[in-house]
Amino acid sequence: MAQAATATAEMSPADEHHWTSTGLDSRKIAIWGFIGSECLFFASLISTYLVYKGKSLVGPLPHTESQCMLHGKMQTCEAIFETPLVTAGTAVLLFSSFFVVLALYHAQKGNRAKLLGWLGATVMCGLFFVSMQVYEFTHFYHKGMGYSTNLFSTTFFTLTGFHGSHVTLGVIWLSTVLFLAARGKLPPEKSLNLELAALYWHFVDVVWIVIFPVVYLMR
Amino acid sequence: MDRRPERVGRAWLARTVLLGLVLLAAACADNYPQTTLNPRSDITRLIDQLFRTTFWWAMVVFVLVEGALVYALWRFRAKPNDPEPVQTHGNTTLEIIWTAIPAVILVLIAIPTVKTIFKTSLPAPNPAVEVNVIGHQWYWEFQYPKLGVVTANELVVPQKKMIGLRMWSADVLHSFWSPQLAAKRDVFPIFSQTKLKKVNPLWFTADTVGDYTGQCAELCGIQHGRMGLRVIVLTDADFDKWVAAQRVGSPLVEGGKVPAAVDSAWKADTIMTKGATAFLTGGCISCHAMVGTPLAGAMTLRGPNLSHVGGRTTIGANMYENTPTNLAQWLRDPQGMKKGSHMILPRPLTEDEIATLVAYLRAHK
């Protein structure tokens, strides 16, 4: 659809219709612009998390024991994070980026079976990550950490929750593309439709690579 | 059409000159008791000097640039049968020059700016009088921890002594502003539990005896517009007298207990005894600390401490003069006097009670 960024005076109306200054498809530039905007969105959330780190008045706290309200009385709570589970989720999410690259590769080659396989794997990884997060949030809630319990819980749930909703949207988007691919509507010349979703997916991944150490590893 | 440009040019020139004159006239500022242009303390004088430096640089730039603009508008107005003007696209030398000159001017402004920042923004090094300033919706509380005084809305200080303020808020953001004496700084809410204590410093040394106005400068709710304050500068002797009087029944002096002699004198005075009763039964006590009542020593009530309200010049945060009529009307209808104020009467007071309370409150100088 995108044409080379050269033009002659004899362009036909159809040529003109496909004319772009950069030769790239406009949707691709839009996705990059959107990602730039999203960077500031996550930067604000991450900064707030960091500014309020260690400023909670009561527990539970992520890495240390603390005094917290549980079952209606103040008591000593253990550190709330269970890093192994989240590390597994992180690894799965990272692998999904690898899978979606393979899916795109096969989409461009017109290799439908492999495209479906890798794309399916990507979606499954995304689903695993979202489920991991739902489990984690529920678990925290049962351990006495609600959304407004303290500054840590508030900033933690807001930051990771927004990321989780991005992953969820990504899963919906990739599933839609998967559905189209399964019905044979993703021929190589339309592989851009997958590429756009993949770019977004990589971004969501990269953001997690920042969030994970900042939230889970940094003490 | 061809004559219009000339008229444009002249009108602009006239306006420019007029504006300059008006600005100068305003700078004299004799009739503005709350002006920033007539500093009466060390810190505001430092600020004023800096302002005047930047102001005159700005005026020079203003006259030169607007002058060049107006000249161009007049000089290059279209005339009939004008040939096409020379199609210049730029001039690198010129562009470098008119980037460099403003840069030099900015440096000349920046140097005194930075010097003044470091002179003004740090806490008072060694204040003679320390005052805690606490903003409330919508009045100012002043505590003198070392002198044992708690008062409201009227900051009383001695002349020629450095006053160190430590400022915070009991509810929302406010901003303490005394234009002639202390400039302005925001005050932030702190709570005993919080780990983020934000206490802002400010200091000043007042030149001379006088009565200066100021007011809250940060939007703080419905009555932000009338959250005024006064700074009253006294001689050392007068200030000492004032402190001695204020210490009687102050929460910071023996928890509000008054000396036995004063206590027994009040018990013999009907204005005092009837007034104290009305203060209790009328419900005033639920928000106000008052000398001679059980809550004389309270520090965290919602309303201002009234122990020496009779000695203040104004009521309602510098809104009304402290006259018997105004005070009576305030007690009759506080919402009518200051809409949205947090002063809500638990029940309407009778006229008898009002008269008693007015006499009682005014007796406490």
Place this chain on the structure above:
Amino acid sequence: MATSVLEHRAPAIHHAHPKTGIWSWITTVDHKRIGILYGATAFLFFLLGGIEALIMRLQLMGPNGKLVDPDTFNALFTMHGTTMIFLGVMPLSAMFFNYFIPLQIGARDVAFPRLNAFSYWVFLLGGLFINASFLVGAPPNGGWFGYANLTSSRVIAATAAAPAPGMNIDFWVIGLQILGIASIAAALNFFVTIVNLRAPGMKMLRMPMFVWMSFVVQVLLLLAFPVITVALVFLMMDRNFGTSFFMPDGGGDPIMWQHLFWIFGHPEVYILILPAFGITSEILPVFSRKPLFGYTAMVFSGIFIGFVGFGVWSHHMFATGMGPFADTFFSMATMVIALPTGVKIFNWIGTLWGGSLRYTTAMMMAIAMVALFIIGGLSGVMHSAPPADLQQTDTYFIVAHFHYVLFGGSIFGLTAGAYYWWPKMFGRLLDEGMGKAHFWLMFIGMNMTFFPMHFLGLNGMPRRVYTYPSGLGFEFWNKFETIGAFILAFSFLIFLVNIIKTWFGPANAPADPWHGATLEWSIPSPPQEFNFPKLPMVGSSVPQWDARRAAGGHLPEPALVSGADIPMPNPSYWPLVSAIGVFLVLGSLLFIRVNPVHWWQLTLFGVAVLFFGVYRWAFEPPH
């Protein structure tokens, strides 16, 4: 095409669409029509904001004013600021972005026409949402800057006078989030349009200055609005879910709001002024018959202003007591911005210098923009010095400063644009006689209203006060300003009459009434739906002047062509449906405290509408 999940222009089948009637406007994806919708809507909001200002001026006309009560006054200045910024100046700029970016870069439409319609509908619904607060008697009253913790409900809830927090601030918090979505979507669209749809030969450094400044604005929008969105979400959580983002009793810090707000808020200032800079840079050369002086310097100074604009936010917070080092840093960064701004002003004067100046209304408005912006810029330098700012901040001096920048700068610039481009948009020239009357009254009224605010501020009058006592010397200038404000308002009445008269007048505008320099003047007025029958080839930054010179100074009127073979996007109502979905999702949050049990059902319904709309949009058949 059916498989596109994001939108792209529909393929090459062109149908005759209904060109008139309300339905054609509801389903339109034509950038020119959307531009007109933006302009009309924004102008109405602008008048509303003006009426709010007039009521405030009447209240402040004399001491101890009793026209409105204190709470109403707080609502008036909150809504005046919010309306003028988000519903007035920004969408008026969006009108020009919409109509003229594609025309000036030689494109047939924006990159995503349906996204463009979506932006408009979300903007409209967001604007109506905020103003609906007046109808339920709960207009926002926490200032356009909404400083926490005044706006966090817990403090207010504790007062006896207001036992429960009203929905006032909720309208504001949610309304701005809705408007933010509109702004980000529109910015993305124009960003891509400028990067990707420039006509053959139009390199970046051949773009008209209006397009350049618009480009900087889109980048600022993309980077600044996410920050305010996050801050608004935090505030919403504080108000509704008991969090403590800005609440000291839970460990939070109200200053955090100020940082987040101004990291958005300062770039926002440039979002408001740069379009006017762009318009001025279009108009001055045309009516001087000389190209813009120092084109490259103008481009890079604009970029530099946008870039440094992200590093100066704390100069709004000198009075918070940040300490001498932070004060120094932000003060110096602020002063640095004076340099590129100065470059722009000198280059404008350089453009006029040696020219042959024709004083049309557009030209006079543009010149006034330069002259008045100088004043606003100089007062800006005065309070870039933190100690001086300790006296000036939160006083009328600041009100004077930013009205010189935003009224003297933005509004004069936008009005100049209106007079300049009106013939292109509507095929009719606005009456020049009435235009001159408009200009002089607006110029005099503007200076009468805002110049004395400098004196009042320096002489001790704070901002946002519903009244002032007598005896402080504020009486005379306040009365003077109120008279000025009504002169200003009257000037816009003349503008309105001019518009109506022109509307019913003859279609008298040729394609190029001013001998313009840029591509929009090469096509008929108003342009046909497809703008350019043939994509133009561009060889310089003044292509229309090149063409005129090549033709020996006289260009024939461009002919209307059928354009039946030119592929154009189809009308669609899915952008509107999606916009309603966004509106329902965010609007439902208004009811969290009203109906804590069931409010989310409306949210879910909104999500369903949104997903339905977006899916139908993405899979819309290309017929």
